[in-house]
Amino acid sequence: MKVCRRSHFNAAHRLYRPDWSDQKNQEVFGKCNNHNYHGHNYNIEVWIDGDIDPETGYVIDLKIVKDLVKSEIEERFDHKNLNLDCSEFQNLNPTAENIAIVCYNLLRDKIDSKFKLFIRLWETENNLVEYDGM
Amino acid sequence: MKVCRRSHFNAAHRLYRPDWSDQKNQEVFGKCNNHNYHGHNYNIEVWIDGDIDPETGYVIDLKIVKDLVKSEIEERFDHKNLNLDCSEFQNLNPTAENIAIVCYNLLRDKIDSKFKLFIRLWETENNLVEYDGM
Amino acid sequence: MKVCRRSHFNAAHRLYRPDWSDQKNQEVFGKCNNHNYHGHNYNIEVWIDGDIDPETGYVIDLKIVKDLVKSEIEERFDHKNLNLDCSEFQNLNPTAENIAIVCYNLLRDKIDSKFKLFIRLWETENNLVEYDGM
Amino acid sequence: MKVCRRSHFNAAHRLYRPDWSDQKNQEVFGKCNNHNYHGHNYNIEVWIDGDIDPETGYVIDLKIVKDLVKSEIEERFDHKNLNLDCSEFQNLNPTAENIAIVCYNLLRDKIDSKFKLFIRLWETENNLVEYDGM
Amino acid sequence: MKVCRRSHFNAAHRLYRPDWSDQKNQEVFGKCNNHNYHGHNYNIEVWIDGDIDPETGYVIDLKIVKDLVKSEIEERFDHKNLNLDCSEFQNLNPTAENIAIVCYNLLRDKIDSKFKLFIRLWETENNLVEYDGM
Amino acid sequence: MKVCRRSHFNAAHRLYRPDWSDQKNQEVFGKCNNHNYHGHNYNIEVWIDGDIDPETGYVIDLKIVKDLVKSEIEERFDHKNLNLDCSEFQNLNPTAENIAIVCYNLLRDKIDSKFKLFIRLWETENNLVEYDGM
Numbered sequence: 001m002k003v004c005r006r007s008h009f010n011a012a013h014r015l016y017r018p019d020w021s022d023q024k025n026q027e028v029f030g031k032c033n034n035h036n037y038h039g040h041n042y043n044i045e046v047w048i049d050g051d052i053d054p055e056t057g058y059v060i061d062l063k064i065v066k067d068l069v070k071s072e073i074e075e076r077f078d079h080k081n082l083n084l085d086c087s088e089f090q091n092l093n094p095t096a097e098n099i100a101i102v103c104y105n106l107l108r109d110k111i112d113s114k115f116k117l118f119i120r121l122w123e124t125e126n127n128l129v130e131y132d133g134m
Numbered sequence: 135m136k137v138c139r140r141s142h143f144n145a146a147h148r149l150y151r152p153d154w155s156d157q158k159n160q161e162v163f164g165k166c167n168n169h170n171y172h173g174h175n176y177n178i179e180v181w182i183d184g185d186i187d188p189e190t191g192y193v194i195d196l197k198i199v200k201d202l203v204k205s206e207i208e209e210r211f212d213h214k215n216l217n218l219d220c221s222e223f224q225n226l227n228p229t230a231e232n233i234a235i236v237c238y239n240l241l242r243d244k245i246d247s248k249f250k251l252f253i254r255l256w257e258t259e260n261n262l263v264e265y266d267g268m
Numbered sequence: 269m270k271v272c273r274r275s276h277f278n279a280a281h282r283l284y285r286p287d288w289s290d291q292k293n294q295e296v297f298g299k300c301n302n303h304n305y306h307g308h309n310y311n312i313e314v315w316i317d318g319d320i321d322p323e324t325g326y327v328i329d330l331k332i333v334k335d336l337v338k339s340e341i342e343e344r345f346d347h348k349n350l351n352l353d354c355s356e357f358q359n360l361n362p363t364a365e366n367i368a369i370v371c372y373n374l375l376r377d378k379i380d381s382k383f384k385l386f387i388r389l390w391e392t393e394n395n396l397v398e399y400d401g402m
Numbered sequence: 403m404k405v406c407r408r409s410h411f412n413a414a415h416r417l418y419r420p421d422w423s424d425q426k427n428q429e430v431f432g433k434c435n436n437h438n439y440h441g442h443n444y445n446i447e448v449w450i451d452g453d454i455d456p457e458t459g460y461v462i463d464l465k466i467v468k469d470l471v472k473s474e475i476e477e478r479f480d481h482k483n484l485n486l487d488c489s490e491f492q493n494l495n496p497t498a499e500n501i502a503i504v505c506y507n508l509l510r511d512k513i514d515s516k517f518k519l520f521i522r523l524w525e526t527e528n529n530l531v532e533y534d535g536m
Numbered sequence: 537m538k539v540c541r542r543s544h545f546n547a548a549h550r551l552y553r554p555d556w557s558d559q560k561n562q563e564v565f566g567k568c569n570n571h572n573y574h575g576h577n578y579n580i581e582v583w584i585d586g587d588i589d590p591e592t593g594y595v596i597d598l599k600i601v602k603d604l605v606k607s608e609i610e611e612r613f614d615h616k617n618l619n620l621d622c623s624e625f626q627n628l629n630p631t632a633e634n635i636a637i638v639c640y641n642l643l644r645d646k647i648d649s650k651f652k653l654f655i656r657l658w659e660t661e662n663n664l665v666e667y668d669g670m
Numbered sequence: 671m672k673v674c675r676r677s678h679f680n681a682a683h684r685l686y687r688p689d690w691s692d693q694k695n696q697e698v699f700g701k702c703n704n705h706n707y708h709g710h711n712y713n714i715e716v717w718i719d720g721d722i723d724p725e726t727g728y729v730i731d732l733k734i735v736k737d738l739v740k741s742e743i744e745e746r747f748d749h750k751n752l753n754l755d756c757s758e759f760q761n762l763n764p765t766a767e768n769i770a771i772v773c774y775n776l777l778r779d780k781i782d783s784k785f786k787l788f789i790r791l792w793e794t795e796n797n798l799v800e801y802d803g804m
Contacts, residue, residue: 126675136801213300271530331432546709
């Protein structure tokens with residue numbers, strides 16, 4: 001049984017590697033490399049896979065997941081510049097893939113290891129990624 | 135190859151255990167424990183996984199699935215109080231997880247065992263569950 | 269210039285008139301008349317129409333509208349039985365139309381009269397109403 | 403008869419007035435005032451209101467509107483920092499209201515004056531504005 | 537007070553005028569002029585504007601509108617070729633604008649003249665039209 | 671890590687087998703067998719499953735996937751009659767399942783074999799299929 005909580009945060013970012021030339025960053029990251037940043041409304045789905053608790057009928061109370069996503073993800077990233085404001089991306093290019101990995105790692109320690117966890121992250125309504133820790 | 139049919143039903147429910155005190159029900163189920171019930175527009179996805187029939191180009195005619203969902207799910211639960219009107223939840227707390235299990239079991243017998251089945255159920259646009267019978 | 273804040277609440281309700289016979293209630297309100305209630309995820313849009321404030325670039329800070337909707341609408345109706353728990357519907361049939369009127373009236377006094385106000389309310393993804401106070 | 407074309411662009415922005423103190427900007431614009439910017443996936447609807455051309459059955463070919471929105475709006479604002487990269491917002495706070503006005507003005511001159519025009523702009527899926535030039 | 541019912545139908549169509557040359561049809565209608573037709577999932581909103589009936593709390597029972605849309609619109613156009621199968625478009629180019637007019641006219645006679653009526657029709661999720669009879 | 675690009679195309683089709691009688695086609699395919707075709711707005715999700723490239727932070731640049739989907743899928747099928755205009759369906763019934771297989775095969779050769787690929791295809795907002803090559 002899997003359960004899921006959706007949430008969202010709005011952030012600015014820029015894709016580039018500081019050890020690459022401007023030209024190479026432009027070739028690889030195109031308009032996502034805009035020096036002054038651009039931004040997205042990120043939608044995140046946090047999926048938890050485990051057994052149903054016969055006593056409550058819950059796998060996990062989604063209110064707990066909602067609060068965790070609020071404290072660990074929304075408060076950290078909402079209305080922020082991922083590159084400049086967030087230590088998680090100080091040495092990490094904030095692609096959708098890397099944001100999903102960071103979100104996974106932020107939540108993994110807070111969620112009982114008996115549960116599997118995976119993250120689905122929309123950067124736009126047409127581009128999304130999914131990460132399950134492996 | 136997997137195929138899916140989406141549908142929906144609107145129902146009232148209350149989360150609680152009759153063998154628990156009011157106080158414990160409130161602690162565990164919070165506002166979902168409201169004595170006079172609340173309600174949701176449930177969205178359900180019925181996924182069927184199997185081989186494509188080379189003659190028709192269908193895994194299964196989704197019209198059949200649509201009719202099954204209508205007779206087995208919609209007519210049973212739409213515009214009902216799950217706790218009071220539906221025998222399936224007489225002794226079962228109508229969490230999203232348990233509703234998904236009930237829907238799975240209602241459909242499993244009606245769908246050829248050569249097909250795998252799984253159910254995705256949205257309680258709200260931010261809370262959903264998925265169940266595959268295991 | 270119009271601005272809008274979307275929000276939602278989940279509630280149970282039943283459509284009927286206590287001064288009508290069961291038979292007449294059934295004829296007029298059909299399955300919405302289920303004695304034990306059913307429920308919906310209501311989506312509400314609060315639209316405010318007025319001049320842009322040249323100093324801020326806002327018509328009105330939507331954070332203020334968000335907080336108003338939370339205190340006046342969500343906390344009042346979310347996870348409630350509209351017929352049994354909400355005094356606003358003690359003598360008023362909780363149709364989508366009447367819920368929109370009640371929401372309009374609850375907000376109208378809290379929003380500066382220099383602004384026009386209208387409410388759009390979804391009962392399901394296929395049924396909605398709009399009310400502007402007239 | 404009204405016709406509408408939807409489109410979108412992803413941009414960073416910051417709400418503030420350079421002539422205000424940091425403290426006042428924070429009081430008025432809250433987290434939208436983050437110094438390092440944040441961002442959104444903006445969705446824009448361009449509505450055109452006019453008579454149907456009996457020869458073509460079109461009010462206006464929406465392909466023309468699509469191309470106009472691409473050249474005038476998307477190429478100007480997509481993957482940009484509205485405050486730093488876009489001259490339109492050099493002296494204008496990029497609130498949703500002001501972005502809608504700017505988009506309206508950019509399109510108004512390119513669309514035959516026999517048509518009325520209005521713009522609907524989503525900053526998030528819960529916050530939107532509408533502007534018709536008046 | 538306005539109320540709305542959403543519905544949909546799936547149809548093939550081709551945009552062209554039989555009295556124009558192939559070349560002119562291609563210039564004006566582009567890929568929508570494909571000789572062998574293409575198709576869409578049309579979404580339709582039927583909006584009815586009138587006074588609330590104090591007895592029922594309804595402007596009009598949306599079940600009645602649902603049934604009208606089913607009999608007048610869905611059964612007529614769903615899974616049809618608008619140009620070849622539907623007499624309404626025998627001499628009328630099936631643009632979104634003209635489809636909206638046809639739907640308006642089909643419903644106008646069936647709905648009490650005390651109500652105003654307007655139609656919103658999506659041809660794709662990015663192209664839509666609105667018609668109110670004027 | 672999985673990444674996904676969404677896109678869409680609008681096409682006409684008819685479900686039938688030329689080696690079957692009209693009566694049998696009607697029995698099996700119902701209104702989808704309409705002789706003059708009907709149509710859909712197809713939504714397609716192209717999912718790619720592979721390792722993240724530590725240098726770029728991408729599994730694969732979704733811009734590449736976007737361009738591939740445009741050249742291989744959209745340009746081939748958009749505003750076409752799948753039965754008449756598209757050689758892929760000359761001897762293949764264009765069910766959603768078969769369209770997904772054709773799209774998979776068109777993309778499989780263009781995408782590095784180190785990546786797994788799967789396709790999700792919506793025929794309507796309620797009917798969808800998923801195919802992973804097996």
